Amino acid sequence: xxxxxxxxxxxxxxxxxxxxxxxxxxxxxxxxxxxxxxxxxxxxxxxxxxxxxxxxxxxxxxxxxxxxxxxxxxxxxxxxxxxxxxxxxxxxxxxxxxxxxxxxxxxxxxxxxxxxxxxxxxxxxxxxxxxxxxxxxxxxxxxxxxxxxxxxxxxxxxxxxxxxxxxxxxxxxxxxxxxxxxxxxxxxxxxxxxxxxxxxxxxxxxxxxxxxxxxxxxxxxxxxxxxxxxxxxxxxxxxxxxxxxxxxxxxxxxxxxxxxxxxxxxxxxxxxxxxxxxxxxxxxxxxxxxxxxxxxxxxxxxxxxxx
Numbered sequence: 616x617x618x619x620x621x622x623x624x625x626x627x628x629x630x631x632x633x634x635x636x637x638x639x640x641x642x643x644x645x646x647x648x649x650x651x652x653x654x655x656x657x658x659x660x661x662x663x664x665x666x667x668x669x670x671x672x673x674x675x676x677x678x679x680x681x682x683x684x685x686x687x688x689x690x691x692x693x694x695x696x697x698x699x700x701x702x703x704x705x706x707x708x709x710x711x712x713x714x715x716x717x718x719x720x721x722x723x724x725x726x727x728x729x730x731x732x733x734x735x736x737x738x739x740x741x742x743x744x745x746x747x748x749x750x751x752x753x754x755x756x757x758x759x760x761x762x763x764x765x766x767x768x769x770x771x772x773x774x775x776x777x778x779x780x781x782x783x784x785x786x787x788x789x790x791x792x793x794x795x796x797x798x799x800x801x802x803x804x805x806x807x808x809x810x811x812x813x814x815x816x817x818x819x820x821x822x823x824x825x826x827x828x829x830x831x832x833x834x835x836x837x838x839x840x841x842x843x844x845x846x847x848x849x850x851x852x853x854x855x856x857x858x859x860x861x862x863x864x865x866x867x868x869x870x871x872x873x874x875x876x877x878x879x880x881x882x883x884x885x886x887x888x889x890x891x892x893x894x895x896x897x898x899x900x901x902x903x904x905x906x907x908x909x910x911x912x913x914x915x916x917x918x919x920x921x922x
Contacts, residue, residue: 820832
């Protein structure tokens, strides 16, 4: 049963409580908070127009009318799926806070979104990015290690932020990360990444470390564990310094890792294991063939491709 305190709150008050939770507990960025606020308030406005002021009246028919309204407003499937995902997360939070009996968004399925080929960096672009940090500073050594690690291993942002010194085994060039659902896996590192991490631990990390000891691998200027938001700022900085002028994210580097591995001849099953995908179908989005690779295979394979 929902608690009396939760039952007494309006939907708007519940939204403000949820946004505070995202900001304080989840360290959500201003961009994320703005999006969630706008998307959820749009749904609350729709309910108000329908004369609905309680979650008890939000049933399958109401949600179908909402989806129909979104289509009339010419929202594409990807936008509709994103809105439903954010609303589902909102109601999941209210369930945890005992302010809802059940999640109404479990009653409807998200629209199927056409699969798009993942974006990735070319070899010359990734080289420019990796060499952008100034290695004469502690922050530059740290940032070079971060970039090398992301490209070498394809780890997720959450996995990178959670790394501690004890997770590293640099002699064999590997480390342990904790993926989705708390699943442990071993990821591999190439020699450039190992060298960058060693240099950072030996020099840069020592300079960043404050009097308060921590085993966190990547530290901020105050000696604490680097946050998800700070990683985003770091990638933004070096995407501009390297002349890319595009949105570089940990996920983009994860896509780049997978694409370059497959281009180099890696087995899809191996890439699946390294990425920590539970299902092979998740990894299959990386099996797109780049024009360069297509031409290489053609010239090598067709009897009449060359004189």
